[in-house]
Amino acid sequence: MADLKDxxxxxxxxxxxxxxxxxxxxxxRDVGHFVHSLGCTFLTAAGRDLGFSAVSEVPAPREGPLAHVEEDVRSDSVWFDRTTKRVALVAEFERYAGKQKDLSPKVETLLLAQHRWGCKNATLLLAYWSIGLVTLPDHDSLRNIVRGGFQATGGVRVPGNQIARLIFYQFVVRAGQDGLLRLENILRRGES
Structure with a gap:
């Protein structure tokens, strides 16, 4: 049986x-969205290794009161529980160069996707990659987006979710002497 604790x-x-x-x-090489594709592939593979039915680039259903907020809410990886057939985890993978503003929209996307899937208990995972170690983002501020909600494009208020669990992983890459990037470490961040 799949278990997110693993x-x-x-x-x-x-x-x-x-x-x-x-x-x-x-x-x-750090070209286009290559590292992003690797991160999405890895998150989906990890979900499958854990026993989930995991899929990359998944559009959330356009249903419910938030169906028309934003056009397409597409998550980098979504893990479905094989028993309940419900979403267990929604993940985003994003480049991070030390600017909080790069991560906030990804957290908003996670929250909106969670609402659209109708799975308030689904875990939200923000994985960010950086070249080397950079100043960590304000994880509490990112959690506050999930707890308090946000104002979406068009003025619609996306409500927060007080019971949502948002976890963070940092993927640290380094450039070698050959100029190529290699994943060096994966670190759990923002423990509260």
Whole structure:
């Protein structure tokens, strides 16, 4: 049976190497959305390893009172519980260069997707990647978006979710002497 508590044991550099040696050993160029694609692939693979039915680039249903907020709410990875057939985890993977404003919209997308899926108990995962260690984002501020909601484009208020669980992982990459990026570490962040 799939269990999100095991995610910590699967979101590791060893698991990334097993699935994507080009990211950890061979090295990749920082072009286009290549690192983003690797991150989405890895999150989805980890979900499958844990026993979930995990899918990448998943549009949330356009149903309910928030159906017309934003056009397309597409999550980088969504993990479905095979027993309940409900969303267990919604994930976003984003580049982070030390600017909080780069992550806030991703947290808003996570919250909106959670509402659209109608799964208030689904875990929200924000994975951000950085070249080297950078100043960490204000995790409490990002959690406050989930708790308090936000004003969406068009003036619609997206309500918060007081029971939502938002977790953070930092994927640290380094440029080698060959100029290629390699994933060096995966760190759980923002523990409260």
């Amino acid at each position: 995610a910590r044991n699967w979101l590791t550099i060893e698991a990334a190497t097993s699935h994507l040696p080009m990211w950890t050993q061979w090295g990749v």
